[in-house]
Amino acid sequence: GAVVSQHPSRVICKSGTSVKIECRSLDFQATTMFWYRQFPKQSLMLMATSNEGSKATYEQGVEKDKFLINHASLTLSTLTVTSAHPEDSSFYICSARTQQGASEKLFFGSGTQLSVL
């Protein structure tokens, strides 16, 4: 299947700093990528939809000025958590959509565990 690479896998930072997470589609082009957040023992919650060459669409309750998304190319989307605070500690996961004929699939990165001290 298609490969989505996400880095870093784990990051620990001090409160007030910014953290950038990269999501790359390695063997396909993705016009649409999704960013999720997952708290312990909970399911994935969509944060935003990232579209190449245009502004991201944020879900209700997600602060766009805090979670900056850039999708500058068909293979790379980045999520920057600005001025991180302990409550931003979570597992962040990206995904990219592929389409082959009538078959559509989402492939996911391996996730980034963010711990804000």
Added chain:
Amino acid sequence: DAKTTQPTSMDCAEGRAANLPCNHSTISGNEYVYWYRQIHSQGPQYIIHGLKNNETNEMASLIITEDRKSSTLILPHATLRDTAVYYCIVRFRDNYGQNFVFGPGTRLSVLP
């Protein structure tokens, strides 16, 4: 996209078949059934999807009832590495660019 209902958790003995049910009684004709799984601290992994016919690949089989109101994911010979949360998702075929909505899923524990 239609809502799905799955059992919260299931156990399966190693080497036996794991049958994970999913109810999607409000599914419409153009909605596909997708299965993903998430092993602890990893991103979800695509398993299989189908529309009407039963499907099989190297990972699993998907059995969809004739009325399409329910389906079963079958892992034919479960191993300890199949322990994960399994998500059943229904999604419109032409819902391009829209999110896949993840419910709570079924936590499968494969026991030695």
